[in-house]
Amino acid sequence: MLMKANEPVGSGQTGLSDSEAASLYRLMTWLSPSFPVGAFSYSSGIEWAVEAGDIVDATSLRHWLASMLADGAGLCDGIFLAQTHRAASSGDDVLLAEVAELASAFATSRERHLETTAQGRAFIEIARAAWNSPPLDRLIAVCEVAIVYPVAVGLVSAAHATPLAPTVHAFLHAVVSNWISAGARLVPLGQTDSQRLLVELEPVVSATATRALKASLDDLGSATFRADLASMRHEAQYTRLFRS
Template identity: 75%
Template sequence: MLMTTNEPAPAAVSDGMTEGESGALYRLMTWLSPSFPVGAFSYSSGIEWAVEAGDITDAASLRGWLAAMLTDGSGFCDSVLLAQSHRAVSDQDHAALSEVAELAAALAPSRERQLETTTQGRAFIDIARAAWSSPGLDAIIAACGGPIVYPVAVGLVSAAHRIRLAPSLHAFLHAVVSNWISAGSRLIPLGQTDSQRVLADLEPDVTATARRAAAASLDDLGSATFRADLASLRHETQYTRLFRS
């Protein structure tokens, strides 16, 4: 189920989903679609440098790089931050939300990564608030007290709309991985079929990462993808660039 259960269950629609569940699915598909204008297409999360350096040369090496980023790097860390912000909003704990937002903004390993996550977070908040207003959302945003990075933005907006954590995490990770693959497909380059094979191969990693993040605490935050962090740092001085990170 996509929605919380502390309200009376709405009537079921013809396909077996409730109206609330259909609405939650519709919003997640919209907010985390490549067409949602947060500017994700302009960032590669350091993949551009990894391609130039020869670390990523084909579908297999792209899959290995992304699996590491997903399970032991920014994918897992961002998912933990999403989960913690979602819980803070669900519990109406503004102090905890402020703590998560401040920590998340401080964790970016490079200037470009900071730009990437804060710019997307700001765009996500602005567009979601303008098109899908929710009672109390302005107060929730104000409680963050500073820049709101992308995973925190997704977590707090999803919670404000009473969308469950599990589907929010899966949709977020699917969007992140899809954007990474899109960047890789343009840089290597890869054909559409190979790109979809990489996405299919990463499905178990997405599922496992979402499950780990949902059970994790802020104390579990940590990355073991030093090469990917170096890629985001070295991209800042890369001579020829298609992407902003």
């Protein structure tokens, strides 16, 4: 039956409650490329991989990023975000402090540590300034180390009662989007190829998010040795566009 123009729309037709709509709005804002955490300044070692000839086109970039997502930084960061969110939401300050410390120590290179801590600091500062939440100040105080990016997202999303599952999916989408953006500028690739890459990596992002949500801290680990070496060798690269 057709609705009249002035007939109120029921919740079954809108699909989102007020709290769900607020959470979606915040996730789209926090993890948008326009949210000023400086992500555009970092390539996570992709710049060295392009110079070394490991990445030469869209296909090789897709393989590289799929590995980073499923077997490297993508999965590990997803696990850290999930564990942070759960510890913060349950009020387990001991576990939260342990997760924050482990995540800070888990960076495989100096540049990777700079990348994730700088983005984490910027994310926290902007969230506190624009999305003030008293619980967030207490959660930050529990973490006595430099807060890395996935932990920062976990803290802010938990403080605002944003559901964990969509937060992890949105976070990994934002991470891979930034990687593709860096690769597009370095290879270089056109906008259409970049969007095709995002489409092709969708199942990898989804599967990695699902794994991260099911994983424990015991499941942390990386097998992307070439990507780790790329991050380390980028520091001594003669010409650089990116900070990592």
